[in-house]
Amino acid sequence: MLAQYVVNGLLMGGLYACLAVGFALVWGVLNIVNMLHGSMVVLGAYFCLVGVQQLGLPLYAVAPAVCIVLFAFGYVIQRGLLNRVITQPILITLTLTFGLELIVNNVILNVFSATPRSLAVNLGTLDVWGMRIPMVRIVGMLVAVFLTLLLYWLLRHSKMGRAIIAVRMDRHAAALMGIRIPQIYALTFGIGALMAGAAGCAMALIYPVTPMMSGVFLGKAFVICVLGGLGSVPGAIIGGLVLGLVEGLGTLTLGPQWATSVGFILMMAVIIVFPSGIAGKKGYE
Amino acid sequence: MIFDRPAIIKLVVGVALFMGAAIAGGLLDNYQLQVGTSLAMLSVLCMGWNITGGYMGYPMLGMAAFFGLGCYIDAIAQVAGIPVVAAWLLATAGGALTAALLGLALLRLKGHYFAIGTIAIVEVLREVSNNWESLTGGAVGLNVPILQGDPETVGRFFYLAMASLALLAFLITIVIDRSRFGFGLRCIRQNEQAASMVGIDVFRYKVAAFMLSGALGSTAGAVYASMVAFIEPKDAFSLIMTIEVAVMTMLGGMGTIFGPLAGAVFFVVLREFVWANFINWHSGILGLIVVIVIYFVPGGLFGTNWKALFRRAARPRASVRSQPAL
Amino acid sequence: MSASADKPILELRNVSRVFDGIRAVDNVSLSFKAGEIVGLIGPNGAGKTTLVNLISGFVRVSGGDVIYEGRSIVRDKPHAIARAGIARTFQIVQPFAQMTVLENVMAGAIYAGHCGMRQAQEKAMECLAFTKLASFADKPAAELALANRKRLELAKSLAMNPRILMLDEVNAGLNSSEIDQAIAMIHEIAGQGITIIVIEHLMRVVTALAKRAVVLHHGAVVSEGPTESVFRDPQVIEAYLGNKFAKHFAESMSAMPS
Numbered sequence: 001m002l003a004q005y006v007v008n009g010l011l012m013g014g015l016y017a018c019l020a021v022g023f024a025l026v027w028g029v030l031n032i033v034n035m036l037h038g039s040m041v042v043l044g045a046y047f048c049l050v051g052v053q054q055l056g057l058p059l060y061a062v063a064p065a066v067c068i069v070l071f072a073f074g075y076v077i078q079r080g081l082l083n084r085v086i087t088q089p090i091l092i093t094l095t096l097t098f099g100l101e102l103i104v105n106n107v108i109l110n111v112f113s114a115t116p117r118s119l120a121v122n123l124g125t126l127d128v129w130g131m132r133i134p135m136v137r138i139v140g141m142l143v144a145v146f147l148t149l150l151l152y153w154l155l156r157h158s159k160m161g162r163a164i165i166a167v168r169m170d171r172h173a174a175a176l177m178g179i180r181i182p183q184i185y186a187l188t189f190g191i192g193a194l195m196a197g198a199a200g201c202a203m204a205l206i207y208p209v210t211p212m213m214s215g216v217f218l219g220k221a222f223v224i225c226v227l228g229g230l231g232s233v234p235g236a237i238i239g240g241l242v243l244g245l246v247e248g249l250g251t252l253t254l255g256p257q258w259a260t261s262v263g264f265i266l267m268m269a270v271i272i273v274f275p276s277g278i279a280g281k282k283g284y285e
Numbered sequence: 286m287i288f289d290r291p292a293i294i295k296l297v298v299g300v301a302l303f304m305g306a307a308i309a310g311g312l313l314d315n316y317q318l319q320v321g322t323s324l325a326m327l328s329v330l331c332m333g334w335n336i337t338g339g340y341m342g343y344p345m346l347g348m349a350a351f352f353g354l355g356c357y358i359d360a361i362a363q364v365a366g367i368p369v370v371a372a373w374l375l376a377t378a379g380g381a382l383t384a385a386l387l388g389l390a391l392l393r394l395k396g397h398y399f400a401i402g403t404i405a406i407v408e409v410l411r412e413v414s415n416n417w418e419s420l421t422g423g424a425v426g427l428n429v430p431i432l433q434g435d436p437e438t439v440g441r442f443f444y445l446a447m448a449s450l451a452l453l454a455f456l457i458t459i460v461i462d463r464s465r466f467g468f469g470l471r472c473i474r475q476n477e478q479a480a481s482m483v484g485i486d487v488f489r490y491k492v493a494a495f496m497l498s499g500a501l502g503s504t505a506g507a508v509y510a511s512m513v514a515f516i517e518p519k520d521a522f523s524l525i526m527t528i529e530v531a532v533m534t535m536l537g538g539m540g541t542i543f544g545p546l547a548g549a550v551f552f553v554v555l556r557e558f559v560w561a562n563f564i565n566w567h568s569g570i571l572g573l574i575v576v577i578v579i580y581f582v583p584g585g586l587f588g589t590n591w592k593a594l595f596r597r598a599a600r601p602r603a604s605v606r607s608q609p610a611l
Numbered sequence: 612m613s614a615s616a617d618k619p620i621l622e623l624r625n626v627s628r629v630f631d632g633i634r635a636v637d638n639v640s641l642s643f644k645a646g647e648i649v650g651l652i653g654p655n656g657a658g659k660t661t662l663v664n665l666i667s668g669f670v671r672v673s674g675g676d677v678i679y680e681g682r683s684i685v686r687d688k689p690h691a692i693a694r695a696g697i698a699r700t701f702q703i704v705q706p707f708a709q710m711t712v713l714e715n716v717m718a719g720a721i722y723a724g725h726c727g728m729r730q731a732q733e734k735a736m737e738c739l740a741f742t743k744l745a746s747f748a749d750k751p752a753a754e755l756a757l758a759n760r761k762r763l764e765l766a767k768s769l770a771m772n773p774r775i776l777m778l779d780e781v782n783a784g785l786n787s788s789e790i791d792q793a794i795a796m797i798h799e800i801a802g803q804g805i806t807i808i809v810i811e812h813l814m815r816v817v818t819a820l821a822k823r824a825v826v827l828h829h830g831a832v833v834s835e836g837p838t839e840s841v842f843r844d845p846q847v848i849e850a851y852l853g854n855k856f857a858k859h860f861a862e863s864m865s866a867m868p869s
Contacts, residue, residue, distance in 0.1 A: 033397050081580070088583065090396050091344040095532055096579045102572025110565055215524070219408065222401055261412035264405045271402055272390050287728040465721050465728060472718050475707040482667070482701075484693040484723030484771065 004131045005248040011133070011141045013244025014237075015206070018144035019199040019217060020224035021151060021236035022192030027225060028232065029168040029188045030086060035097040036077075037221055038214030039104045040193050044070055044200025045209040046112050052119060059119075063143075063201045067194045074193025079186040086185065101214070109211045116208035140202040145237075147198050151191070152233040164188050219260070223267040286464045295542050296459055302546075303452040310444045318440045322512065324553045325447035326505050330526075331534040331545030332454040333501030337494045338531055339539030340467055342474030344396070347387075347403030348530045350410050351380045351499045353521035355506025357414065357421055360429045360516055369432065373507040380503025381496045388495040392488065404524065411522035426517030429510055443512040450508060454501055455546070461497075462542050470494055471540070529571075536578050538587030547586045618681070620645040620806055621666070621697075621775055626675035628661055628830075635661045637830035638675070645774070648797070648807045650821035650838060654851050658830035659810045660702060663777045667699045668692040679775075693723040698773035700764040702780050706752035713739065713748040715763055719770035731770070738766040742796065758789045769800065776800065777808045782816055794819050814842070826850065 023037045044066050051062030077100065085093055126133045155161035166174040167184045175181050203209060203217075220243065228239025243263055250262035306321065313321060330348050337345045355376040362372035391402045414421045421427060432439050461467040469490050472480040481487050510516050529552065537548030555574070560567040582589045619642035628636040636658045643649055651659050664670040666677055668689040677685045684692055698719075707715050716738050720731035739745045742762040747755065755763060761781050768776055778797070782790050790813070797820055801807050811817045817824060817838060824841040826834040828850035834841050841847055848856065 027397070031397075033400070081576075085579065085583075089342075089344075090400070091338070091342075091531070091535070092579055092583050094344065094397075094400060095528075095535060095575060098528055098532070099572040099575030099579060102568045102575065104572075106566060106569030106572065110569075222404075226398075226401065257416055258412070261409055261416075264408050264412075268402060268405045268409070271394060271398055271405075287732070463728075468714075468718070468721060468728070471710065472707055475709060476705055479701075479705040479707060480718075481689045482669070482693055482699070483718045483767065484690050484721075485718075486688075486690050 002252065003129065005252045006245065007131055007133060008137075009244040009246075009248025010241060011137050011244070012247070013241035014141035014145040014148075015199065015202055015240070016220055016224055016243050017237040017240030018148050018195055018202065020221040020228070020240055021148050021233055022195030022199075023218075023221040024225045024228065024232065024236045024239075025164075025195075026189055026192040028229075029164055030078075030082075030185050031090070032082065032086065032093045032097065032189075033090070034189075034192065035094065035101045035218065036104060037192070037196055038216070038218030039101050039108065039211075040070060040074070040196035041200040041203065041217045042108060042209060042211055042214045043073075043104070044197030045204040046108065046117075046200075047197070048201040048204050049117050049119060049209070053117075059201075063198070066197050066201055070197030071190040071194040075186045075190035077193075078189035079182065082189070083182055083185060105211055105214055108214075112211065116210045117204075118208040119204045134206075136205050140205045144199060144202045147195065148233065148237060151195065155233065160184075160187060216260070220263065223263045226267045226270050286460070288463055292459065292463050299455050299459070299542070299546075300452070303448060303455065306448050307445060310441055310448070313444075315437060315440055318444045320553060320557060322440075322444045322447045324549055325444070325451040326509055327530070327533070327549040327552060328451045328546050329447070329454045329501055329505040330530045331537070331549050332451070332458050333498045333505070334530050335458065335534050335539060335541075335545045336461060336470075336501075337498040339534060339541070339544065340461060340470040340474065341491065341494050342540070343392075343491070343494075344400040344531075345403050345495075345498065346400050346527050346531060347406050348498070348502045349522050349524060349527035350387075350403070350407045351384065351502030352506035352509075352526070353407075353410055353414070353518070353523075354383055355380055355503030356510040356516045356521040357427070357506075358503065359507035359510040360427045361420065363430050363511065364427070369511055372511070373504060376507030377500050377504045380506075381500040383503075384496040384499025385492055387499075388492040392491045392495060404527070407522050407524055407527055411518045414518035414522065421518070424518060426515055429514045429516065431514045432511065443508065446508050447505075447512075450501075450504060455542075457497065457501075458542055458545070466490070466493070474540075532575055534585075535583070536574075536585050538585035538589070541585075541587040544585055544587040551586075619643055620680060622676075622678040623662075623666070624676045624678065626662070626665060626677060627673050628658075628665055628670060629673045634830050636665060639827070639830070639832055640675075641825060641832065641835070643775070643806055643808065645806055646801070646804045647823060648801050648809065648821045650817035650824040651808055651810045651827065652812070652817060652824055652841075653827035653833070657827040657850075659827055660779055661830075662827065663699055663779055663808070663810065666692075666777065667697055690722070693771060694725070696723075696772070696774040697777070698723065698768040698771040698775070699777035700761075700768055700779050700781055702783065704757075704760045704764050706755075706760060706763055706767075708753040709751055711749050712744060712752050712755065712763060715752050716766045716770045719767040720772070723771035723773070725772070734772075735766075735770055738769045741769065741799070742766040743792075757784050758786075761785065761793075765796065773805060775806045775808070777810070779810045780812065781809075782811065782813055790816065818842075 019041060023034060026032055026034050047066045047069060048062055051057050051065065052059055082093070082096065085096055124135045126135055126138065155165055163174070163179045163184050164187065166177065166179060167181060171181060224236055224239035224243050227242050228235030246262055246266055247259045251259045254262065310318065310321065330352065334345060334348050337343050358376040358379045359372045362375050363369065367375065387406060391399060394402055415424045432442070461470070469480065469485045472483065472485060473487055473490060477487055506521065533548035533552045534545045535548070536551060537546065538544030555571070559570060563570060578585070582594070621643040623639055623641045626636060626639045627634060639662065651662070653659055661670065665672050668684065668687055672685055676683050679695065679697065684695065707718065713735050716735035717731045720726040720734040721728065724731065724734060726734055736745065736748065739748055742765055744759060744762050744766060747759065752763060765781065782793055785793065794816060797807060797809070809817065809820055821838050823836065824838040825832060826841055826847045833850055834844045834847045
């Protein structure tokens with residue numbers, strides 16, 4: 001029994017990592033808490049649903065398309081809107097992204113309605129060591145983790161990626177090196193949106209999606225960021241796995257209704273004791 | 286305290302407004318009384334937020350935590366037989382005490398972490414209320430003993446109670462604005478280190494501000510709970526409400542005396558006239574307003590230097606180029 | 612004043628501060644009399660600012676004691692020390708940017724200066740007049756140029772009604788005539804009986820202001836005494852300019868008629 005919960009937790013954890021890595025990157029590099037993040041995940045999930053269920057396209061074609069659309073969405077929002085307020089105090093940027101979140105969430109609610117929908121793909125179940133694991137979850141988790149690792153590799157080994165890391169470390173020095181900051185910001189925000197969309201597609205495979213879930217996703221992203229540190233991809237992975245595990249064990253010992261609270265309480269404990277997270281360097285405040 | 290002419294004018298205007306509102310209470314019908322009470326409650330919450338978030342500049346998103354706490358303290362107290370006003374005072378004390386304890390933990394944090402910490406408190410408290418059924422009735426909610434008397438009189442009673450609380454909050458705001466305490470809060474908002482070096486006991490000020498916000502929030506919650514006679518976790522600890530309070534105060538002008546009131550009025554007007562007609566788009570419209578205001582007038586109604594703004598807008602475009610964000 | 616003419620107003624006894632294994636301040640013992648101006652000099656990284664941070668409570672001591680007016684203040688918080696009468700300026704000035712110049716100075720008067728609000732306003736105007744910033748009283752502090760910002764720091768510190776004033780490189784970035792004005796101002800302040808510790812790199816400022824100088828190098832006191840003789844101390848020259856030059860200087864000094 002315990003093993004089942006642990007494995008489930010880890011599988012979800014991989015998904016959570018993908019969910020949070022974009023959020024962590026945006027926070028670490030732009031110092032913006034993107035309240036829009038949860039809705040971007042939901043958007044990704046819905047586009048995926050529309051593509052597969054209403055347009056009849058195969059999943060492996062739709063998912064990348066969704067990622068590209070969300071990347072563009074994020075890029076435009078950052079370049080067009082957020083860039084102007086990026087140097088303002090955090091209450092301003094937080095409220096701005098909150099306002100955007102209200103708009104996007106309302107649009108999603110009206111366009112897609114509140115009825116839960118799911119991709120309901122059945123790839124069979126894996127029966128191993130007394131545990132029953134739906135294959136779909138494993139596939140979702142693998143894709144999510146693959147993308148996250150791909151992002152990590154790109155950040156380290158591509159020119160753009162290293163520019164992003166440079167901006168994260170010291171934006172003034174990076175500007176002096178000739179890096180075009182507004183472009184990097186827009187790129188980073190776009191990547192954040194892309195990862196959110198990808199996570200959304202993966203989520204759609206596993207859970208029925210509703211517009212209300214945007215808050216839940218955002219909350220999880222927060223917790224993971226604090227656990228793993230800001231702007232740190234390995235941190236997001238560790239944070240995601242830890243959260244998945246903690247939620248799984250919480251469900252086992254206290255019941256499913258406490259699963260989310262346990263995550264939040266853990267987050268609060270970490271904030272108070274280590275403001276820079278478990279794996280992260282000292283990020284922005 | 287520096288109590289110069291502008292301050293006296295503001296005081297008189299404010300008190301006159303409240304007196305007017307109190308008198309009008311005798312003339313309004315039930316529905317209007319409810320709207321008025323709701324406006325008063327929102328004003329209290331906004332003014333409470335304004336102390337920590339506006340004057341001190343700490344991005345506090347935890348008013349819902351104190352509001353909900355006040356709701357439940359009042360409900361549980363009244364169910365246990367404690368008379369109404371005593372229950373409210375208990376809630377006030379509870380809010381202040383909780384703020385002091387939470388403040389010890391949270392006020393060491395800054396910026397985004399502080400914001401998240403306060404949000405997390407709201408979430409945790411809601412979940413705890415949802416699950417601690419023996420104390421709070423759980424997710425189904427808690428009934429509060431209804432006040433005896435005919436509905437109109439009772440309605441007027443709560444209206445006056447909430448309006449008096451709002452007046453109290455207003456007076457507190459004026460005192461803070463004009464006193465060394467408020468001055469110190471403003472210094473802390475600009476530069477905590479420099480504030481400390483100038484002789485301000487920064488930690489004590491932070492806790493005091495937080496306690497005031499907490500006490501106002503919880504008292505408002507207590508009066509609300511007695512009024513609606515039924516509370517449940519998701520309404521008492523509403524994340525949307527906590528953010529709305531901050532946004533409304535920002536729209537009105539944070540760190541000002543009339544800003545919170547203006548924000549509350551704006552919100553209620555929006556709710557009564559715009560949203561009633563566009564129910565499906567209510568959060569979207571709010572979001573749009575937030576975006577427009579933050580983008581163009583982040584100082585809010587009372588916090589923006591309107592003269593300078595118009596002067597800048599009137600100048601030819603070429604001289605006003607937006608800086609690339611660095 | 613509780614300190615008699617002989618007892619020191621400020622005493623440092625074996626004060627040390629260690630950061631991650633580096634001794635930023637190493638076993639420093641000093642004493643300061645009320646009303647004197649002391650120059651605190653030494654090459655970059657010698658620990659001068661750290662010493663000021665330790666005295667003002669900005670940084671905790673790793674060892675030793677700081678005694679102010681007969682009382683140990685080593686455990687006190689910065690705001691308490693400020694209220695007790697020790698003020699300091701920062702090398703990188705930190706004004707309250709969105710408040711007016713007047714309000715910035717009032718901040719010093721209200722809290723550490725123990726003034727009421729109205730009193731503080733008057734005191735602040737006095738201090739602004741003294742530092743020749745009166746015309747800027749209603750401007751936001753952020754609009755001031757560097758030289759004026761430094762004066763604002765000074766005005767703010769004066770408004771705190773200090774008995775000890777520690778000036779951390781108030782002249783960095785100023786031109787020659789601005790420095791002359793600063794020197795004149797500091798002389799006037801000393802004339803009011805305030806003990807002044809001046810951290811400086813510019814030798815002419817130290818000679819003009821301080822009769823006594825203390826030289827720090829690698830966190831320890833290398834030389835102390837009348838300013839003129841400190842400047843000639845070979846150890847001090849070596850600290851600033853290195854071994855080879857010190858030797859060469861010593862030779863040419865001994866060859867010169869005194």
